[in-house]
Amino acid sequence: MSGRLVAVVGPSGVGKDTVIAALAARRAGLHAVRRVITRPALPGAERHEPVSEAEFDRREAAGDFALAWRAHGLAYAIPTAEIACLADGRDALANLSRGALPAARARFPGFVVLHLTAPPEVLAARLAGRGRESETEIAARLARADRTLPDGIEAVEIDNSGPVGQAADAALARLYPVRA
Secondary structure, eight states, X not given: OOOOEEEEEOOTTSOHHHHHHHHHHHSTTOEXXXXXXXXXXXXTSOOOEEOOHHHHHHXXXXXXXXXXXXXXXXEEEEEGGGGGXXXXXXXXXXXXXXXXXXXHHHHSTTOEEEEEEOOHHHHHHHHHHHTOSOHHHHHHHHHTTTOOOOTTOOOEEEEOSXXXXXXXXXXXXXXXXXXX
16 A cells, blocks of 8 residues: 655645644644755744755755755755655655646655645735745745646645644545545
8 A cells, every 4th residue: 555645735824834733743644744955944944954955966866855846946855765654555744846746746646735725914924923034025925825736736725824723624634534
């Protein structure tokens, strides 16, 4: 039996990492993938493995990554070791960029996309609350917020404008429907 890679996507500020943590806490055996990213670790930000561009390139060339992509001037990857659970039949949750979805769909059987949404005013408040970006940078992120998914990508869409538990429960119900 093979587990599924569940890509969690959505605009900046929608709460992807928060929902991933809530899902993993609510469902035993569900693995939250730790990405490799060419940016420093920041307090209160996503827990990732920070690496230099040179280290990223070296590891990518060595075949250490199951999936790698570039977005917003950074390089991102899912280390192969982070998805070893798929071979055991366990699902893994990964924060992916929309542009990486076609490659992920081609690479992972049973691939599922969880698309989180929230109104622009919710996104703006969350981005401002993080305190990591200027108003100009927030405005640029919001301008990209309504981007659609790549052609041919179907998704489970969940509104994450309320409490995170509500979104996590709705996502679990859609990802793991009770069979009658």
